[in-house]
Amino acid sequence: MLLIATAGGFEHFVGRLHPLLLHFPIALILLAALIEGVRYVFGRREQPSPSATTCLWAGLLMAALAVWAGWELAEQQGDTGGQIALHRWTAIACLVATALAAAAWVMRRTKGRDWTGPHVAMLLLAGVLVAVSGHFGAELVWGEGWILSSGESAEPLDTDRQAGGPATWARVESIFMAHCAKCHGAKRQKAGLRLVPWTAIFGGDSADWVVRAGNVEASPLHSAITMPRAEEGAMPPEDKAEPLTSAEVETITQWIQAGATGPDGQAPPDGQAPPESQVPSVPEAPPATSPPTRGDQDA
Ligand code: HEC
Structure with a gap:
């Protein structure tokens, strides 16, 4: 297969897809949360919105793929440390919340108790988590505090300050x-x-x-x-x-x-x-x- 033939094998290929895949769950989950959140506020609680439903299930699939690819990427790069852990575990928490939102959606569709509240709550939680995880991920790539920075990298240290002295x-x-x-x-x-x-x-x-x-x-x-x-x-x-x-x-x-x-x-x-x-x-x-x-x- 063409995919497997790429340099570094299949896992490497999957890992390199992370930067591409990650945008899908962010957009889809946020959109699903937004639509259902607004409908909830305006009292439209009978049935889930069809467009939010599409976003939810597509978002769940893409979140699972992005988490998998991200895991492979970190493995390949031997990437460890607290910053990676924050990004990884908020992303996994987001995946779990999205799966629970999907489960609540199923319950909502089947007759019985009203599952609208749990469904919307889980979607909002997943939306928050995808934003937080995305922020940590961006910090990994762009550096800490990137969101408020001017785009200039931190002021370079004057490492030649004591040039000529002993190499301490x-x-x-x-x-x-x-x-x-x-x-x-x-x-x-x-x-x-x-x-x-x-x-x-x-x-x-x-x-x-x-x-x-x-x-x-x-x-x-x-x-x-x-x-x-x-x-x-x-x-x-x-x-x-x-x-x-x-x-x-x-x-x-x-x-x-x-x-x-x-x-x-x-x-x-x-x-x-x-x-x-x-x-x-x-x-x-x-x-x-x-x-x-x-x-x-x-x-
Ligand atoms: C942008 C991230 C990044 C920066 C900045 C960086 N490294 Fe690395 N470093 C890596 C990665 C990724 C690897 C492992 C893959 C590789 O060898 O390319 C690595 C591997 C190494 C290794 C080999 C480790 C081993 O156990 O084989 C050494 C030594 C090293 N880096 C030293 C440095 C030094 C010294 C600096 C600063 C002058 C530096 N690195 C800056 C990402 C970085």
Whole structure:
């Protein structure tokens, strides 16, 4: 089948549909809630409106598809953290509320007790939830506070402020905060990676650490910020953000070489720090220890 033949397999294909699908449940559920809400206020309570009914059932189907696609997308991107959780669970709550509204619709159509109240109430709840979830989702893409922002991104931190001084964690942290924390910070951890605070870099299984104190070549983080922009795995991702300046790359490089020390000058756990580098000073020599090979970029 054509669908399955797309790069990355069927799940990847489903995941990439999320940005397309998500607009349908938003429009359909809000419309159904609006129509039934207005009819309720004006006392038209005998039978559900045919157009609201169409929106409700189509909205339920599209909400289920959008939730599925969104789930796949987050899995693919290794996307975790509080912001994703808020978006995911409000979306699932919306799907449940829409399903309950559909169930109430069925009850309303079958003779017996009057189910108009529960039907309209569930539709309104689903409408609120779809709006809230949509807002969290937009924050994931556009950044927090996007709705009130002027469209300009946050004022860039002056990361070169102390240029020339020792490559301390404080300087590296401000670079990470400015360029990486959006995806590898407290709220969200793409690829399960968190870069701030310092302890987050050296948490978990040491085999997964992206910084190898004193060893630039062996640090996946260093390859990620120095590999050609077009290559997969280049950070920050080419389509999402501006690259680091060479001064910023240099600061990070020196920090790693000097032992990747923490806020108090402490060495990372596991005794990985190189000798005599408690207070990181700037080594002038570039890392010319291994011959340049193309293979050093595939970390
Ligand atoms: C727009 C979101 C985004 C930004 C900003 C971003 N990254 Fe990433 N990062 C990702 C994604 C997605 C992945 C996993 C997929 C990939 O490798 O492309 C990833 C993977 C990585 C990895 C590999 C993790 C592993 O365990 O293999 C490193 C290292 C990394 N990023 C470092 C950085 C650094 C350093 C910055 C800032 C200079 C940065 N990233 C900025 C989204 C981002």
